[in-house]
Amino acid sequence: MATSPVFISSDALCGILSHSTLINHFQSTLPNATTLLQSPIRQHYSLNSCSSLLLMPSWSSSPSLPYIGVKLVTHFSLNSARNLPGVQGSYVLFSSSTGQTLASMDSTHLTLFRTSCVSALASKYLARPHSQVLVMVGAGSLAPHLIRAHLSALPTLKRVIIWNRTPQKAIALALELTQSGDFDHGVTFEGCACLDEVVGLGDVVSCATNSEAPLVKGELLKSGAHLDLVGSFRREMMECDDEAIGRGRVFVDNEAALVEAGELLGAFERGVIKRDQIGGTLVELVKGDKVGRNSPQQITVFKSVGSAVVDMLAAQLVYETYTRS
Numbered sequence: 001m002a003t004s005p006v007f008i009s010s011d012a013l014c015g016i017l018s019h020s021t022l023i024n025h026f027q028s029t030l031p032n033a034t035t036l037l038q039s040p041i042r043q044h045y046s047l048n049s050c051s052s053l054l055l056m057p058s059w060s061s062s063p064s065l066p067y068i069g070v071k072l073v074t075h076f077s078l079n080s081a082r083n084l085p086g087v088q089g090s091y092v093l094f095s096s097s098t099g100q101t102l103a104s105m106d107s108t109h110l111t112l113f114r115t116s117c118v119s120a121l122a123s124k125y126l127a128r129p130h131s132q133v134l135v136m137v138g139a140g141s142l143a144p145h146l147i148r149a150h151l152s153a154l155p156t157l158k159r160v161i162i163w164n165r166t167p168q169k170a171i172a173l174a175l176e177l178t179q180s181g182d183f184d185h186g187v188t189f190e191g192c193a194c195l196d197e198v199v200g201l202g203d204v205v206s207c208a209t210n211s212e213a214p215l216v217k218g219e220l221l222k223s224g225a226h227l228d229l230v231g232s233f234r235r236e237m238m239e240c241d242d243e244a245i246g247r248g249r250v251f252v253d254n255e256a257a258l259v260e261a262g263e264l265l266g267a268f269e270r271g272v273i274k275r276d277q278i279g280g281t282l283v284e285l286v287k288g289d290k291v292g293r294n295s296p297q298q299i300t301v302f303k304s305v306g307s308a309v310v311d312m313l314a315a316q317l318v319y320e321t322y323t324r325s
Contacts (some may be wrong), residue, residue: 004218005270008105008322016321017109017314019149023116023124025317026310028034031287039308041256044233050077054089058308061096069093069312071107077210085141086210087111091315105321110144111306114314118253118304119206119284120149125285126251126300127204127226130156135202137195137215137239139164139173142208142230151183152203160189161201174282191227207231207239212262219245223226227301229263240301242272248301251279252294255304264303 007080008016039058046052073089080086094100114248130257134150134157143162151157160177164170169193177189191196191219199205200220206228207216218241221227227248229239240324245267258264258275267273280290293300 003100003102006102006103006319006322008103008318010109013105013318016318017113018152019113019117019120019145020152020316020318022113023121023149023153026117027122027286027312029313030283030309033060033309033313035067036062036065037309037312039312040204042306042308044088052077054308056257056308056311057161058312059096060312061072065068065312065316066096067102067312067316068096068099069308069315070277071308071311073107084322087141092313093319103322105313105315105318107311109125110311110314110318112142112324114306114310115142115306116145116149117314118306118310118320119302120153120255121249122282122285122302122304123150123204123226123228124153126302127154128224128293128296130205131226132156133159133161133201133203135199135205135207136160137199137207138163138168138209138231139166139191140208143173144177146206146230147177147189147210147230148182149322150206151187154204156187156288157204158188160187161198162189162191163193163198164191167191167217190314204228209239210237211239211317212213212236212246213292216240216244218247220298221247223297223299225299227299227303229261231304233260233305234261234264234304235262235265238266242267242270243303244299246272248299249279249283249292249294250277250301250303251285251290253282253304254307254309255281256307259302260305 034102043055054073056071089107174189282288
């Protein structure tokens with residue numbers, strides 16, 4: 001029988017998802033989903049020098065995941081000056097058995113949740129146990145999600161230091177999180193004006209910026225730090241220098257990072273590391289096929305560019321929870 005597609009609003013989506021729930025969902029479903037889902041490399045169209053359109057399809061005919069999904073995303077890097085998210089879009093879910101449209105939902109918040117939870121899941125495998133300090137590089141719309149996801153995945157984190165090119169934004173985000181009342185009393189939040197002065201304090205350093213010049217200097221990373229790189233998805237974008245890549249054991253969310261991420265492409269071209277020196281993918285970490293950290297002193301790096309697989313899994317959780325309620 002034909003069914004009317006549902007529209008899942010941003011408010012409804014945010015009421016359904018939590019960072020801890022989505023991290024657990026990814027951890028339990030990612031290994032199997034990668035064998036069930038067909039996910040072509042995303043289509044990326046540059047509209048101009050500071051805006052892009054991305055199309056990310058995936059599909060499965062398995063009874064356990066009977067969906068076709070397409071995410072339509074715009075990336076407008078100048079939107080922060082307009083007090084708008086840099087990434088916006090929609091996700092459309094179809095039945096893979098009938099082709100019927102099942103649901104459409106806001107993919108802006110879907111992307112914020114899935115991106116932050118992928119990074120936090122990787123940190124569970126790559127960060128040192130008992131990590132205490134998180135340095136957040138960037139204070140845009142993704143930053144509070146990355147902070148919340150990491151605090152959920154790494155409950156020993158007690159101090160969060162936020163840096164942004166505009167220091168007032170870092171201070172404002174720290175105040176917002178402090179006043180939210182969502183965290184244990186032992187967690188503190190603070191803004192800072194100089195990244196070089198604080199990056200060496202981070203047990204985990206998470207970056208979510210549009211930078212085209214290295215922000216994190218590898219020489220300043222502390223022994224045993226974990227570096228999480230989220231922002232870049234084009235050749236000209238990079239959030240850390242070659243020394244950070246060279247010092248670290250590098251993992252990626254999926255193979256697309258090897259051809260899209262500016263930090264890795266530049267490091268390959270300059271001979272800093274070779275492709276076969278990449279430690280593995282997130283799925284390999286979750287399955288136990290690859291070991292993340294070899295010693296407490298080792299620096300680890302996780303570079304994510306996003307994938308249609310995690311979009312589908314996040315949309316699946318939202319849709320199935322929504323229709324059960």
